[in-house]
Amino acid sequence: MSDAAPNAAPSGNKFGTFGGVFTPSILTILGAIMFLRTGYVVGTAGIWGAVGILVLANSITFLTGLSICAISTNTRVRGGGAYFLISRSLGPGYGGAIGLALFLAQAFSVPFYILAFVEALVATFPGIAPYFLPIGLGTLTALFAVNWVGSQYAIRAQYGILAVLLSAVVVMLGGAGAGFETATFEANVAHAFTGEVGFWAVFAIFFPAVTGIMTGVNMSGDLRDPSVSIPRGTLAAIAVGFVVYLAQIVLTGGSTARESLVDTPYESLMAQALFNAGPLIVAGVCAATLSSALGSLMGAPRILQALAKDDIFAFLGPFAKGTAKGDEPRRGLLATYVLSVLVLVVAGNGSGGTALNAVASLLTMFFLYTYGMTNMAAFVEKASGNPSFRPRFRLFHPITALLGALGCVFAAILIDPIGAGVAFAVVLGIFASVERRVLSTSFGDARRGYVYSRVRSNLFKLDEHDPHPKNWRPTALVLSGNPLSRLTLTRYAIWLESGRGIATLARILVGTLDDLLPKRDEAVRELEEYIRENRLEAFGEVLVARELDEGISTLLQAHSIGPLKPNLVVSGWPGAPDRAAAFARHVALSLRLGMSHVAVLDRGLPPPVKQKRIDVWWRGQTNGSLMIILAWLVSLNWEWGRSRVRILRAVDPGADTAAARNDLRALVEAARMPGEIEIVETAQLAETLRAESADADVVFLGFSPAGDADPSEWYARYTALTEGLPTTLLVASSGDADVFA
Numbered sequence: 001m002s003d004a005a006p007n008a009a010p011s012g013n014k015f016g017t018f019g020g021v022f023t024p025s026i027l028t029i030l031g032a033i034m035f036l037r038t039g040y041v042v043g044t045a046g047i048w049g050a051v052g053i054l055v056l057a058n059s060i061t062f063l064t065g066l067s068i069c070a071i072s073t074n075t076r077v078r079g080g081g082a083y084f085l086i087s088r089s090l091g092p093g094y095g096g097a098i099g100l101a102l103f104l105a106q107a108f109s110v111p112f113y114i115l116a117f118v119e120a121l122v123a124t125f126p127g128i129a130p131y132f133l134p135i136g137l138g139t140l141t142a143l144f145a146v147n148w149v150g151s152q153y154a155i156r157a158q159y160g161i162l163a164v165l166l167s168a169v170v171v172m173l174g175g176a177g178a179g180f181e182t183a184t185f186e187a188n189v190a191h192a193f194t195g196e197v198g199f200w201a202v203f204a205i206f207f208p209a210v211t212g213i214m215t216g217v218n219m220s221g222d223l224r225d226p227s228v229s230i231p232r233g234t235l236a237a238i239a240v241g242f243v244v245y246l247a248q249i250v251l252t253g254g255s256t257a258r259e260s261l262v263d264t265p266y267e268s269l270m271a272q273a274l275f276n277a278g279p280l281i282v283a284g285v286c287a288a289t290l291s292s293a294l295g296s297l298m299g300a301p302r303i304l305q306a307l308a309k310d311d312i313f314a315f316l317g318p319f320a321k322g323t324a325k326g327d328e329p330r331r332g333l334l335a336t337y338v339l340s341v342l343v344l345v346v347a348g349n350g351s352g353g354t355a356l357n358a359v360a361s362l363l364t365m366f367f368l369y370t371y372g373m374t375n376m377a378a379f380v381e382k383a384s385g386n387p388s389f390r391p392r393f394r395l396f397h398p399i400t401a402l403l404g405a406l407g408c409v410f411a412a413i414l415i416d417p418i419g420a421g422v423a424f425a426v427v428l429g430i431f432a433s434v435e436r437r438v439l440s441t442s443f444g445d446a447r448r449g450y451v452y453s454r455v456r457s458n459l460f461k462l463d464e465h466d467p468h469p470k471n472w473r474p475t476a477l478v479l480s481g482n483p484l485s486r487l488t489l490t491r492y493a494i495w496l497e498s499g500r501g502i503a504t505l506a507r508i509l510v511g512t513l514d515d516l517l518p519k520r521d522e523a524v525r526e527l528e529e530y531i532r533e534n535r536l537e538a539f540g541e542v543l544v545a546r547e548l549d550e551g552i553s554t555l556l557q558a559h560s561i562g563p564l565k566p567n568l569v570v571s572g573w574p575g576a577p578d579r580a581a582a583f584a585r586h587v588a589l590s591l592r593l594g595m596s597h598v599a600v601l602d603r604g605l606p607p608p609v610k611q612k613r614i615d616v617w618w619r620g621q622t623n624g625s626l627m628i629i630l631a632w633l634v635s636l637n638w639e640w641g642r643s644r645v646r647i648l649r650a651v652d653p654g655a656d657t658a659a660a661r662n663d664l665r666a667l668v669e670a671a672r673m674p675g676e677i678e679i680v681e682t683a684q685l686a687e688t689l690r691a692e693s694a695d696a697d698v699v700f701l702g703f704s705p706a707g708d709a710d711p712s713e714w715y716a717r718y719t720a721l722t723e724g725l726p727t728t729l730l731v732a733s734s735g736d737a738d739v740f741a
Contacts, residue, residue: 014222014223014224015155015219015222015223015224015229016223016224016229017228017229017232017233017236018233019155019158019159020155020216020219020222020223020224020229020233021216021217021219021223021229021230021232021233021234021237022216022232022233022236022237023155023158023159023162023216024155024158024215024216024219024291024295024298024299025212025213025215025216025233025234025237026162026236026237026240026241027158027161027162027165027212027215027287027288027291027292027294027295028211028212028215028291028292028295029209029210029211029212029213029237029238029240029241030165030169030241030244030288031208031209031212031288031289031291031292032116032120032285032288032289032292033206033208033209034169034209034244034245034248034288035168035172035266035269035281035284035285035288036265036266036285037205037206037209037265038050038206038209038245038248038249038252038265039252039256039260039261039262039265039266039268039269040202040205040261040262040265041053041202041205041206041249042188042249042252042253042261043188043192043256043258043259043260043261043262043265044191044192044193044197044202044261044262045191045193045199045202046188046189046190046191046192046253047185047188047189047249047250047253047254048189048190048191049191049199049202050206050249050253051246051249051250053199053202053203053206054206054210054242054245054246054249056203057203057206057207057209057210057411058210058238058241058242058245059407060207060210060371060404060407060408060411061210061211061213061238061371062238063375063400063401063403063404063407064213064371064374064375064404064408065213065234065235065238066378066393066395066396066400066401066404067374067375067377067378067379067396067400067401067404068085068213068217068230068231068234068374068378069230069231069234069235069391069393069395069396070378070381070382070391070393070396070401071085071088071374071377071378071381071391072085072217072220072226072227072230072231072393073227073231073391073392073393074381074391074392083095083098083099083102083103083303083306083307084220084306085217085374085377086098086099086370086373086374086377087099087310087312095310095312096307096310096312096313096430096431097427097428097430097431098369098370098373098427099303099306099307099312100307100312100313100430101366101369101370101423101426101427101430102214102303102366102367102370103300103303103304103307104366105366105367105370106296106299106300106303106336107296107300107335107336107339107340108339108340108343109292109293109296109300110140110143110293110296110297110300110336110339110340111136111140111339111340111341111343111344111347112343113289113290113292113293113296114136114139114140114143114289114293114340114344115136115344115347116289117136117139117285117286117289117290117293118132118135118136118139120282120285120286120289121135121286124282133344133345136344137341137344139290139293140293140337140340140341140344143290143293143294143297144297144333144337146294147294147297147298147301147333148330148333157294158291158294158295161287161290161291161294162287162291164280164283164284164286164287165284165287165288165291167280167283167284168280168281168283168284168285168287169244169284170274171273171274171275171277171280171281172248172269172272172273172274172281172284173244173247173248173251174274175255175269175272175273175274176248176251176252176254176255176256176269176272177251177255178255178272178274179255179256179272180251180254180255181254181255182254184253184254184255184256184257185250185253185254187257187258188253188254188256188258188261189253192258192262200414203411203414204411204414204415204416207411207414207415208415209245210238210241210242210245211367211368211371212237212292212295213234213237213238213371214299214367214370214371215295215296215299216230216233216234216237217230217234219298219299219302221302221305221306221327222302222326227392231393252268252269255272256268256272266281266285269281270282297333297336297337297340300332300336301319301329301330301331301332301333301335301336302329302332303332304316304319304329304332304335304336305319305320305322305327305329305331305332307319308320308332318331319331319332319335365412365415365416365419365420365422365423365424366423366427368408368409368411368412368415368420368423369408369412369423369424369427371404371408372404372405372408372409372412373405375401375402375404375405375408376401376405378396378398378401379398379401379402379405382396382397382398382401383398459561459562459563459564460562462562462563462564463562463563467567467736469736469737469738472567472629472736472737472738473500473501474496474497474498474500474501474502474503474567474568474630474633475501475502475564475565475566475567475568476493476496476497476501476502476503476504476566476568476569476570477504477506477555477556477559477566477568477569477570477595478490478493478503478504478505478506478538478570478571479506479508479552479555479569479570479571479572480493480505480506480507481507481508481572482507483505483507483527483530484526484530486572486602487534487605488600488602488603488604488605488727489570489571489572489600489602490505490530490534490536490538491534491536491605492570492600492634492698492727492729493505493538493570493600494536494537494538495633495634495637495639495640496568496570496598496630496633496634496729497537497538497633498633498634498636498637499537499636500633500636501568502539502564503536503537503538503539503570504538504539504540504541504559504566505527505530505531505536505538505539505540505541506540506541506542506543506555506559507523507527507540507541507542507543508542508543508544508545508548508551508552508555509523509542509543509544509545510544510545510546510547510548510551511544511546512544512546513544516544517544520542520544523542524540524542527540527541527542528540541555541559543555548582549582549585549586552586553586553589556569556586556589556590556593556595557593565594566595567594567595567596567734567736568595568596568597568598569586569590569595569596569597569598570598570600571583571586571597571598571599571600572599572600572601572602573599573600573601573602573718573719573730574715577712577715577716580711580712580714580715581711581712583599583711583715584705584706584711584714584715587599587705587706587732588705588706588707590732590734591705591732591734594734594736595734596626596731596732596733596734596736596737597731597732598630598729598730598731598732599703599729599730599732600727600728600729600730601722601725601727601728601729601730602727603725603726603727603728604726604727605727606697606698606726606727608639611642611643611644612640612643612644612697612698613643613644613645613646613695613696613697614631614634614635614640614643614644614645614646614696614697614698614700615646615648615692615693615696615698615699615700616628616631616645616646616647616648616675616699616700617648617649617650617689617693617699617700617701617702618647618648618649618664618667619649619650619701619702620702621738622702622733622735623702623703623731623732623733624667624702625733625737625738625739626731626733626737627700627701627702627729627731627733628647628667628671628673628739629671629737629739630700630729630731631645631700632645632671632673634698635673643697644676645673645674645675645676646675646676646677646678646696647664647667647668647675647676647677647678648678648679648680648692648693649663649664649678649679649680650680650681650682650685650688651679651680651681651682652681652682652683653681653682653683654681655681657679657681660679661677661679664677664679665677667739670739671739678692680692685721686720686721686723689701689721689722689724689725690723690724690725693725693726694724694725694726695726696725696726697726697727698726698727698728698729699722699725699726699727699728699729700728700729700731701721701722701728701729701730701731702730702731702732702733703718703730703731703732704732705732718730
């Protein structure tokens with residue numbers, strides 16, 4: 001069987017519910033814990049305590065199972081199992097983090113299960129101890145060969161393993177039932193906790209027994225009908241596993257003395273085996289460990305293949321390719337085999353050292369985080385009110401998903417707080433790495449729906465609160481035109497917003513919509529690209545109008561989303577007197593509509609690397625409060641870090657400078673911002689502005705609308721006033737911002 005050609009369309013396997021989901025899941029659930037540790041749990045926690053632990057642990061997996069059922073019946077499920085479910089709900093960041101972690105967990109689980117298998121053999125046949133590593137490598141190679149031939153043969157092999165495992169369960173439970181005594185049951189009802197071993201310590205020991213529900217989910221790409229098989233197979237495996245463990249707790253609790261349960265649980269099962277079939281118990285342990293290894297060896301490559309196909313991590317690209325028949329992930333299988341060999345060579349000496357135990361605990365954390373994220377995916381889909389979330393599975397509620405997620409976190413911390421923290425840090429690091437990349441992949445994930453729902457709700461809540469000068473934030477409408485030639489304007493607009501408000505860059509195309517619709521689409525793309533390339537936190541808006549001034553008027557009146565109406569208009573200062581009248585009308589309209597107006601007189605951007613200085617010329621509270629707030633916002637940007645803010649006031653010669661200085665001190669105190677105070681006596685404001693602020697990096701200066709004055713004279717007056725200054729921000733306040741509020 002050869003690798004598929006690049007243009008081939010691989011045909012997947014067509015497994016049903018029993019072979020594709022139930023069998024691999026139940027084989028993982030009925031694992032080594034059932035034979036080696038459940039007796040210890042019963043002897044330590046008592047029968048009722050063990051039942052409580054079983055119910056609590058199974059509740060977590062049951063709630064997670066409900067979430068799996070909901071998600072898998074809401075979308076067309078392809079390969080990748082849990083990774084596919086999470087990435088299509090919470091997006092590539094979460095999906096990539098959990099997917100890579102789950103692949104590593106599945107891959108490294110293979111050698112650990114094989115180590116457990118070989119250790120069970122050595123415990124039964126001590127003479128083979130010197131051949132521990134060769135037996136482990138031989139077992140791994142045999143399982144690898146079965147998977148290499150094809151997953152259909154691995155599934156068939158699992159049927160044989162399941163038969164052996166069920167036979168072992170029958171002789172185990174049958175022997176315990178035959179030896180059941182009421183007196184023994186009553187003696188084992190109460191717990192025997194000590195100061196060192198309590199309820200939660202025993203819970204931590206038992207919990208891995210009920211994991212494994214993702215094993216069948218990971219076969220999603222090989223199922224005939226995933227939306228049917230995953231819910232049925234998963235819930236059936238959970239139910240059967242619960243019944244078997246419950247029967248074992250009750251029957252062994254009534255047939256075995258507490259001392260034997262605690263000290264020799266495995267040996268007790270062998271001694272009690274029905275028909276003296278102790279060797280069948282040994283075969284059951286081997287079957288449980290081999291089936292878990294085989295399931296992981298099937299699941300890990302499929303997760304890796306799904307990650308590669310989604311192009312989440314570029315270096316995984318080669319693993320996307322599958323075979324022409326069945327789309328078997330042979331390259332991923334080979335990678336899993338190599339990793340398993342390395343682990344066996346390092347740790348496969350039969351010692352089961354502390355390093356190996358620590359990694360095993362870490363792997364358990366990864367599985368729990370996968371369960372937790374699956375629950376969160378279902379919760380977000382439902383809680384966000386996503387219209388596309390319409391699962392055919394009805395036995396689901398967002399509360400069950402939330403409880404399942406919290407239960408997974410709770411269990412992870414109880415099992416190993418350090419391992420839980422390390423696993424969380426690894427998952428968080430992978431998530432941050434994926435989110436920093438610009439992903440071309442779009443999964444239609446639920447995060448947008450959830451954010452949309454929150455934004456909608458908060459917009460209505462915001463509309464219930466009247467604006468107050470104390471809570472003023474800039475919502476800026478920036479009349480940027482074509483921003484490619486107006487970097488100073490757009491950059492200052494973003495600095496004025498400083499991550500505390502919202503900025504929209506608006507461009508107007510003059511003409512008719514019918515004629516300019518294609519050009520408008522192109523202008524939208526150019527504007528979005530400009531925002532992205534210059535790393536501006538802003539939105540883009542393109543409007544088509546028959547005349548420029550008509551378009552500006554329309555924007556000033558209509559641009560808003562509910563209560564998020566612009567309260568600040570940022571524009572350039574006219575470059576020629578013939579635009580003075582239109583500009584004066586726009587300023588007047590802005591103020592009449594309750595929006596302040598900032599006109600940027602472009603004299604270039606300041607040098608990037610230097611301590612900058614901001615000069616604010618205080619000429620009264622009408623515009624002064626807004627200028628102080630805007631200067632403070634500019635100083636918060638990292639490009640303006642450690643900048644000096646000077647607040648200057650020009651007074652007539654002979655005026656009371658002490659009173660003027662005290663007024664500015666009160667202003668600085670009310671504004672709660674550091675600032676240097678300068679009082680300048682002058683009769684010639686223009687000359688004083690140039691003398692004091694020509695070497696500043698930016699100047700804030702208030703201005704008044706033209707009113708009844710001639711627009712050309714009004715324009716000429718302010719143009720002359722700012723001659724010789726650096727970039728100057730002329731501020732006309734609507735009065736809704738007040739530093740004294």
